[in-house]
Amino acid sequence: MVNNVVEVNNLSFRYRQAEFDSVSHLTFSVQRGSFFCIIGENGAGKSTICNALVGLIPHYFLGLMSGSIHINKLSVTEHSIAELSQQIGLVFQNPFNQLSYTATTVAEELAYGLGNRGVPQSEMVEKVQQIAKVMHIEEVLDQNPLELSGGQAQRVAFGSTFILEPQILVLDECTTQLDPLGADEIFKIVKKLNKQGVTVIMVDHDMERVAQYADHVLVLKNGQKKLEGSPREVFSDERLTTFGVEAPDYAVLSRQMVKAHYPISRIAITEKEAAKDVREALHHED
Template sequence: MAVIEVNQLSFRYPQANFDAIHDLNFKVEKGEFFCVVGSSGSGKSTLCHALVGLIPHYFLGKINGTVNILERELTQLSLAEISQRAGLVFQDPYNQLSYTAETVEEELAYGLENRGIPRLEIQKCIMDVAIKLGLEDILKLSPLSLSGGQVQRVAVGCSVILNPEVLVLDECTNQLDPEGINMIFKLIRQLNNEGITVVMVDNNVERIAEYADHILLMKDGKSVALGTAQEVFSQLNIANYDVGIPEYLSLTQEMVSQKLLSTSQVTLRETISEIRRHL
């Protein structure tokens, strides 16, 4: 079942003389870990905003085509209705904060309180999310006193606590160190395994190759390639799009040439454990 359907989607900001995204067509299946990669200015953030209804409900401009989530067209839904289906984690986690909450606990409760959820139910939701994201020890701390990695987990929690079926993440690992990046990817994989459909924009090609079911490569607002990690990163001209080539791919090719790996193992994810075994 397709949870997201993007059909001939184009969007142009006011006063711009070109489309930020142009004629995009793709589907994301239920439970999929779908990743979007591309150079700066390729339209990735604009696409994220379109997937959660900020375009056209908040960012104005000329839009063509449609975005459907769970078989409902987003222009026919309010932002409140869309938020019950899809959540967004911003590139800068501090943009996720309400700046009205004195503690992480209050920050997590903010969205639920706006929905009029009973207090006892809110407290249960907070504890469930805190345990899932490892936030139990910082619930009483101010969000502004936390490390970057902690704020990022809180930002994810603010979206996850609203129980969306789709979670969209816009380059949320950019400001993290390698340990923080690893933590966030594992966290998102855990949420994905629990049934949340994930759309993640990121240029950490090593992690993308490991986690993604399918990848959309964008350039100048357009779709350049769509497929598995193997299909997208194996393109001969991938370097022309300012996207790195995963080390896993070069290792895979070298291991195949040395007959350490069968060519029947066609996806990068399937080869990772085997590659690590030989390292």
């Protein structure tokens, strides 16, 4: 039996004073424990979906909504953002949109959500120290969040979401402020959480990263679903570029090799397999 933690059924949403729907008649589901990626060009509706999954739509961003979203059987229209936050957490694209603007230190910012849940102070202190170590922000715990660099603020935004231990984690292009090394560190943490059972829903423009991490990929254009399936199925579809998405380099190369009648049994389907082939080739050269 399929165990879905997210059910989106015929969802349409138009922001107030907008002329067009940001998402239109969208239906998809996300299985528990999966790593689900949503991709598409700018304006495809990806951030709108993220906001809707955590209840910011329709409770904060107002507009015309039809269809339904259920998070662990909870309807986002019938439950508050606070209730939904017990199940699902969002890391924003802009980390400064995530700050509470009530905390005077990073430690207080990390503890903000825990305080709202009534977590005892001793437990809060312990959790703040743990998450600060994981996110490599121990040295800024006493600083004002508004005085941080973009990269530091991004780590604090991650930490403020991780610390609440959501069952479902939504990432909306959340490494834009980080350098490649910092982004890699974050996604190692994310993948570890995923292996521990946390469901991850990620929006990202880095197709190499999507190919590396995703179990399932949804492609949007103009708020509508155009493709859905495994990374292998999506990135091998020749229509992908017409939806404003470029396939990872290895997928493009594999497609070209197929057209050149290269033995298909030798073509790597995933980055991990491609890396294995490279290592084997180097070994044989030695």
